[in-house]
Amino acid sequence: MSDYRISAADRETLSHISTATLTASLIKRGIKRGFMQGVHPIKPGLTMAGHAFTLRYIPSRQDLVDRRYDNSTNVQRLAMEAVGPDQVLVVDARRVIATGTMGDILAHRIRERGCVGVVTDGSLRDTPALRAMDFPIYLGGAAATPSHTHHHPVDMNVPVGCGDVAVMPDDLIVGDSEGVVVIPNAMAREVIDEAADQEELENWVVEQVKTGRPLQGLYPPNEETKAQFEAWKNSQ
Template sequence: MSGREDVNGGEDVNGGTGEDALGPEVFGALRRVSTATVTTQLFARGLRNTFLAGLRPLNPAHTRMVAEAFTLRHIPAREDLDVLSVFKDYDHPQRLAVESVGPGQVLVMDCRGQTRAASIGGILATRLLRRGAAGLVTDGAVRDSPFFAELELPAFAAGVCATTNLARHHAVDLQVPIGCAEVPVYPGDIIVADGEGVVCVPRHLAAEVARDALEQERLEDFIQAQVEAGAPLRGTYPPDEETLRRYRSTLPGGGGAR
């Protein structure tokens, strides 16, 4: 598996340098929690702008994704440069990006929120899938959307549009900091997605967010069960010390330090 983890599980995703490698337990934990929980954990750490609002899954059957960000930045197209003949260049930045995304990485594209031209289509998305990419995220549009609706690749976009990308987008930079849906995304950040959407976790926070997000969901599952059983919000949500005591008693060993 070349030291990386694909969308279905496997080895560690090691992007970046060896000293910042993240263990498989981090990715496993993040797969078990919702984007809502992850955003709460990031909010608790002072990060308020991490959810890529407005992006929707193109295939609702394939939404769960935890992967390292591989970034591609676009600027507005210019008519004398962005002509169909540029696609004859195999090193065109869009094509080069698709051929550079590694297994377990997700292609994240900055399209400035412009959806009047596609940022990618079915052929390139298929190539990403065959390369072992974990998915793709764009704050622009895609073309071939009926194909995406069947594609077994988590894909999130702001819209759909049949028009080719050259009409609006000029791909310029790979693996640089970008803004996607007005959220800063740096190469190597951890992208977490589910049916609700996409959140960007700064890489240096991924391990602690994964750990605390798991604990948050365990507690919230307990609270949910209490509310379903008829418990009032007062004392239950947020939990008071008595509720926390009862929760801890359900943990292995009868409870312990949280």
């Protein structure tokens, strides 16, 4: 694990940076698969940023199901009592959407513990109640079927795959209305700083386009455009 820890200032900054801009910054650094596939916000309009705390499921088996309600050994329940402040619960459900991975009671519990969001490439149960929580949740689908019909929890806070993206514990997980991007912890500081600058530039470019300015030399910006942008920034 690396040393980056999210601050309140960084969380505020990230709430104004799109996952598209962050993904582009990762691609510049050789990370071509940082944006999760098939994972969508349960309630667009919310944003999320925190460190990954992972939960991994394998396919269910009957002898394992029979022990599922032992809260002292059930890894899912242990994870709910281990995830904490500034963390995002990332659930590796193998992209199985036929059954839920958790529901509203567990979501309320982890939010009370300070967890800042949930991401899974599987389904969730109780989605109407989850949507009403105004809690950042990203999922592959909705299913009323309980998790034990298809899933067995085996590990927490280990490397997982979610939405066809590798997730390491403590990676920075950022979500917006488009989806979720995973930023390696060691790259987080430089990616945030670069993406914040790029987002400001692109917002300025949009305003220029609205005035009727053509794209040539504007996007991508040539040296003259960059100078104009810097002059505008200095005037603010």
